[in-house]
Amino acid sequence: xxxxxxxxxxxxxxxxxxxxxxxxxxxxxxxxxxxxxxxxxxxxxxxxxxxxxxxxxxxxxxxxxxxxxxxxxxxxxxxxxxxxxxxxxxxxxxxxxxxxxxxxxxxxxxxxxxxxxxxxxxxxxxxxxxxxxxxxxxxxxxxxxxxxxxxxxxxxxxxxxxxxxxxxxxxxxxxxxxxxxxxxxxxxxxxxxxxxxxxxxxxxxxxxxxxxxxxxxxxxxxxxxxxxxxxxxxxxxxxxxxxxxxxxxxxxxxxxxxxxxxxxxxxxxxxxxxxxxxxxxx
Amino acid sequence: xxxxxxxxxxxxxxxxxxxxxxxxxxxxxxxxxxxxxxxxxxxxxxxxxxxxxxxxxxxxxxxxxxxxxxxxxxxxxxxxxxxxxxxxxxxxxxxxxxxxxxxxxxxxxxxxxxxxxxxxxxxxxxxxxxxxxxxxxxxxxxxxxxxxxxxxxxxxxxxxxxxxxxxxxxxxxxxxxxxxxxxxxxxxxxxxxxxxxxxxxxxxxxxxxxxxxxxxxxxxxxxxxxxxxxxxxxxxxxxxxxxxxxxxxxxxxxxxxxxxxxxxxxxxxxxxxxxxxxxxxxxxxxxxxxxxxxxxxxxxxxxxxxxxxxxxxxxxxxxxxxxxxxxxxxxxxxxxxxxxxxxx
Ligand SMILES: [Zn+2]
Numbered sequence: 350x351x352x353x354x355x356x357x358x359x360x361x362x363x364x365x366x367x368x369x370x371x372x373x374x375x376x377x378x379x380x381x382x383x384x385x386x387x388x389x390x391x392x393x394x395x396x397x398x399x400x401x402x403x404x405x406x407x408x409x410x411x412x413x414x415x416x417x418x419x420x421x422x423x424x425x426x427x428x429x430x431x432x433x434x435x436x437x438x439x440x441x442x443x444x445x446x447x448x449x450x451x452x453x454x455x456x457x458x459x460x461x462x463x464x465x466x467x468x469x470x471x472x473x474x475x476x477x478x479x480x481x482x483x484x485x486x487x488x489x490x491x492x493x494x495x496x497x498x499x500x501x502x503x504x505x506x507x508x509x510x511x512x513x514x515x516x517x518x519x520x521x522x523x524x525x526x527x528x529x530x531x532x533x534x535x536x537x538x539x540x541x542x543x544x545x546x547x548x549x550x551x552x553x554x555x556x557x558x559x560x561x562x563x564x565x566x567x568x569x570x571x572x573x574x575x576x577x578x579x580x581x582x583x584x585x586x587x588x589x590x591x592x593x594x595x596x597x598x599x600x601x602x603x604x605x606x607x608x609x610x611x612x613x614x615x616x617x618x619x620x621x622x623x624x625x626x627x628x629x630x631x
Numbered sequence: 632x633x634x635x636x637x638x639x640x641x642x643x644x645x646x647x648x649x650x651x652x653x654x655x656x657x658x659x660x661x662x663x664x665x666x667x668x669x670x671x672x673x674x675x676x677x678x679x680x681x682x683x684x685x686x687x688x689x690x691x692x693x694x695x696x697x698x699x700x701x702x703x704x705x706x707x708x709x710x711x712x713x714x715x716x717x718x719x720x721x722x723x724x725x726x727x728x729x730x731x732x733x734x735x736x737x738x739x740x741x742x743x744x745x746x747x748x749x750x751x752x753x754x755x756x757x758x759x760x761x762x763x764x765x766x767x768x769x770x771x772x773x774x775x776x777x778x779x780x781x782x783x784x785x786x787x788x789x790x791x792x793x794x795x796x797x798x799x800x801x802x803x804x805x806x807x808x809x810x811x812x813x814x815x816x817x818x819x820x821x822x823x824x825x826x827x828x829x830x831x832x833x834x835x836x837x838x839x840x841x842x843x844x845x846x847x848x849x850x851x852x853x854x855x856x857x858x859x860x861x862x863x864x865x866x867x868x869x870x871x872x873x874x875x876x877x878x879x880x881x882x883x884x885x886x887x888x889x890x891x892x893x894x895x896x897x898x899x900x901x902x903x904x905x906x907x908x909x910x911x912x913x914x915x916x917x918x919x920x921x922x923x924x925x926x927x928x929x930x931x932x933x934x935x936x937x938x939x940x941x942x943x944x945x946x947x948x949x950x951x952x953x954x955x956x957x958x959x960x961x962x963x964x965x966x967x968x969x970x971x972x973x974x975x
Contacts, residue, residue, distance in 0.1 A: 425956075433896070433953035434887050438872040487952035494949065517840075517862045519871070522886045523898050526840060526862040527951040530848055533820035534945055541825065557862070559813035560841045565821055579812035579841070580803030584867075588803050598808055608811045 378402055380574075394615045403572045403615055405552055407453070408460040408477035411510055415619050416464035416473060423462040425495055428488045430457060436520045445481070445520070453480050458513070459489040461496035463505070467623040469630075472500035472507040478553060482515025485558055489518075490528025493562060497535040497546075506545035506626050511563040514576075516556015529561035536565045545629055547622060550577050550600065550609065564608070568625055570618070571600035571609045638705045642697045646689060646908060649682045686908040693857070695889045696880035699865060701857040702836045703799075706911040708918065710737050710752035710795045713835065716918035717925070718743055718750065726777060730810060733774030735766045735798070736846070738781040743793065743925055749785035751778045751846055752795030755836070768837070769802035772815035775845045779819050782826055791829040791929055794846045799864060801842030816845040823848035824948070827941060829932040831925055833903065834858040838888075850944050851928040852898070854890040855921070856905040860898070861888035898951065900928075 376387045380402035390397065394414055395404040406414070412421050429446075436442040450456055458480035464473045474496050476483045485493075493509065500507035517525035539546055548566030550559075552575035560579055563569075571577065578598035586593055596602050603609040613621045639647055656678060660671045693701070701707070714721050718741035725732040737754045740747065755768035778794075785792050801812055823830065823846075830849035837843070838860030854860060863871075868886060869878035887893070890902045903917075903924045910917035935943060 427956055429955045431953040431955055434885065436885060438885070487954045491952050491954055519863050519868055519886070521953070522862055523860060523888065523893060523896065524951060524953055526844055527898060527948060529817075529841065529844060530820050530824070530948045531951060533817060534824035534848070534948055537821040537824045538945070540821075556813075557841055560816040560845075561820060562817070564811075564814040564817035577813075578808050579801065579816070580808070585803045585805065585808070589805060591805075593805065597805070602809075606809050606811065608814050 379404070396615050401573065401614070403552065403574065405478050405512060407479060408455060408475045411475045412460070412464070412473070414615070415508075415510070415622065416466060417468065421462055421464040421473065423460060424499070425461060425492050426456065428457065428492055430486055430488050430521070433487070433524055434520070434522045436522070438520075442520045449480050453477065455480050457488040457492070458483050458485070458515075459492045461492045463499075466508075466619060466626070469623065469626060470505060471626070472496050472503075472505050473509075474507065475510040476513050476558065478512035478514055478551075481518060481520075483511075483513030483553075483558070484515025484518035484525070485513065485528050485532075485561075486518035486521040486525050487528060490525075490531050493532050494528075494535045497532065497539050500546075501535075501539045501542050501544050504542075504544065506547065506630070507539065508547045508549065508622060509562055509566075510549040510551060511554040511558055512551045513558035513563075514553040514555055516558050516560075526557065529557050532562045533565060536562060540565075540567070545626065547625065549618070549622075550603075551575050553577070555579070555581060567629070569608070569610050570613050570621065570625075571603065571611075572615055572618070573600055573612055575600045577603055577609075640697065640700050640704065642689065642693070642700075643908075646682070646686055649678070649685055653678050653682060683907060690908055694880065695859075695883040696865065698857045698889050699837075699859050699879075699883050701909045701911070702855075702859050704909065704911040705757060707836055708910050708914045709757065709797060709836070710750075710754045712914055713752075713795065713918055713921060714739075714741065714750060716915060717922045718748075721750070724781060727773040727780055729776060730771075730773035733766075733771050733777055734764050735768050735770040735802070736774040736778050738777060740790075741793075743922070743929070746929065747790055749781060749790045749792050750795075751782060751792060752835075753797040753846070755797060766802060768798040769800060770798065770842060770845070771802050771804075771807045772810040772812050775801070775815045775819050778846050779822055782823065782830075786826040786828040789828060791831070791932075792826070792849070793925060794830060794832040794849060796832060796834040796838050796843045796847055796860075797836035798839050798842045799837050800839035801845060816841050819845045820848055824944060825941065829929060829940065830944075831928045831932070833921065833924065834860045834899075835921070839864055848944070848948070850932050850940065850947070851900045853901045853903055853924050853928065854893060854899050855903045855910060855917070856890055857909055858890060859883070859888040860890075860893055861886050 375384050378397040381400035383399040395406045432442045459476045461474040546566050547568045548563050550571040554563050554577045600612050721741045723739035738751050741750045753768045754765050756762035756765035831851045832847050832849040833853040835855050865879040865883040866876040868882035870876050893899045903920050906913035906916040
C-alpha cells in the first residue's frame with residue numbers, strides 16, 4: 350500500500366506531513382539526499398541503503414515485516430469513525446475520513462489482531478502514521494482497548510507499534526482526549542494481571558499517543574531517529590524562543606534521558622521482539 | 632468584585648457600564664441619606680434588578696469563546712482560593728522526591744467538612760510574580776510526579792482525593808521533554824485508574840488537553856459552569872486548521888469544549904453553577920456551589936459498593952467513544968445542544 354505523494358491531511362502540533370514512500374522508479378532519501386532505486390529501498394524494509402534512514406512504513410508493511418507469514422488475523426476491522434462533533438474545518442470530517450480511507454486502503458489509523466512471531470502467539474496492534482497523522486480518535490482508542498482486553502483475557506503478550514504525528518485526533522474533540530484515559534486504564538489492568546506489553550516507537554510518535562499507550566510498555570523499543578515527544582517541536586520553539594538542541598525529541602534523545610530501553614534497527618526488530626518476549630516468558 | 636479596567640472582558644461591557652451607573656447613584660443617595668428620598672431608593676432598586684437581568688441575559692447567551700475568556704479571567708478563583716474557602720486545616724506537602732517541587736501543582740491534606748481528604752490541583756497564580764512562579768499553571772513532569780506520589784500516599788491511608796484542574800496545558804519546553812512529559816502523564820493516567828480510593832475531579836477553569844487529563848481520572852468528573860475542557864486549545868486548533876490564532880472563537884465552538892456540551896456527551900457528571908456573571912464576581916458563592924458538588928459526589932460514591940469502585944471507574948472511561956460497527960449505517964451527525972441539567 351504505497352502512499353501517494355501530495356495527498357493532504359491535517360497536521361497536529363504543527364507536525365509536518367509524513368511523506369511515506371513516493372511512487373516512482375527512483376526516490377530521494379529525506380536524510381542523506383541520495384537518489385535511490387525504489388525497489389531496492391523496499392527490499393531493504395524501507396530503510397535507506399546509503400545512510401540507514403528509516404522511512405515510515407504502513408500498517409500493512411509493518412505486519413508483513415514483523416509477524417510470521419500469513420499468521421495475522423485482523424480483529425474489529427469493522428469499526429469506523431463517527432462524526433460526534435459535526436466537525437467541519439475546510440471540509441467535513443466524514444469527507445476527510447473517506448478520502449483517507451480511499452488513499453490508504455485502511456478504515457482507520459489502527460490495525461489490531463493476533464499473529465505469531467517465531468511461532469509465539471501474541472496480540473499485535475499498529476498505528477499507521479499515514480492515516481490522519483496516525484492520530485487517535487474513538488476508533489483507534491476502542492480497537493487498542495479491545496485488543497489489550499483480549500490479550501489480558503487470553504493471557505497473551507501484546508505488542509503495539511506506534512506511529513502518530515497527530516497524537517489525539519482534534520476532529521473528535523474531547524472524545525479523543527478520553528481515549529488516552531481508556532487505553533491507559535486497559536493497560537493498567539493488563540499489567541496488574543501480569544501481562545506483557547512491548548511498545549515500539551516509530552517515527553513520529555507524538556502528543557496524546559506518546560502520553561498514553563506508547564509510553565506504558567514493560568519494554569519500550571524505538572527505531573533509530575524517530576521523532577518522539579509530548580509537545581511538537583514548533584510549539585516548543587515558539588514557547589521557549591531558543592534554538593532546539595540537535596537531536597531533540599529523537600529516539601536517541603529519549604534513550605539518553607532514560608525513557609527508552611533500546612534502539613533497534615528495523616532489520617533486527619522482529620528477532621529482538623522474539624528474544625525479549627522469550628526472556629520474560631516462562 | 633470590581634475588576635481593573637484591563638481585566639474587563641469586552642462582552643461584559645454593558646454590565647460594567649450599568650454597575651458604574653448603579654455605584655454612582657448609590658453614592659449620591661448615600662450622600663443625602665439624612666433626607667428621605669423614596670424616589671431615589673426606588674430607582675436604585677429598579678436598576679439593581681435590571682443589572683441582575685442584564686447579567687442573566689448576557690451569561691445565558693454566552694458564546695463558547697467568551698466562556699474561554701471567563702475561564703481565564705485573572706480574578707477567577709483558583710485552587711488556593713478554593714482551598715481557603717472550601718476546606719479547613721490545609722497542610723501543604725511538597726516535592727516529587729526526584730526533581731523538585733513544581734509550583735504549578737499544589738498538593739496537601741485538607742478537611743472537607745468532617746472528611747479528611749488529599750487535595751491536588753493546578754495553580755496558575757494571579758500577580759505576575761505568582762504566575763511566573765507557578766509557570767501559569769503549566770506543570771512539568773515533576774508536577775505530575777508530585778501529584779501521583781501524594782495521591783498514592785492518600786490511597787495507602789484511605790484518604791479520598793479531590794483534584795482541581797486548571798491549566799492551559801502541560802508545559803511545552805525543552806526541560807519538560809528531557810524529563811519525560813509524555814511518559815509521566817501516561818503513567819498518571821494508568822496509575823490513577825488503579826488508585827483504590829474515591830477520586831473527584833473538577834475542571835475549575837481551563838481543562839487544557841493532556842495536562843488536564845494528567846490529574847483528571849476519577850470516579851466523578853465535574854466542571855464549573857464557565858470552565859472548558861478540550862483536546863487542544865482553541866488557539867492551537869485554529870492555528871492548525873485555519874492557519875491563524877484569530878480563528879480561535881470558531882475553534883472554540885467547533886471543538887464543543889464547554890460544560891453543557893460535555894455533559895450531554897457523557898464526558899462529565901455534573902456542572903457546578905457559578906454566581907450570576909461568573910465565578911470571578913463572587914468567589915465565596917462559587918466556592919459554596921463547588922463545595923456542595925464535592926460533598927454530594929463523595930456521598931454518591933460512598934453509596935456504591937466499595938469493592939466495585941475501580942470497576943465502575945474503569946467502565947466510566949471505557950464507554951467513552953463514538954464509532955460505527957458492523958453493517959454500514961447512516962453517519963452519526965451531532966445534534967443541537969439541548970438545555971443542560973445544572974447541579975448546584
Ligand atoms: Zn539516506
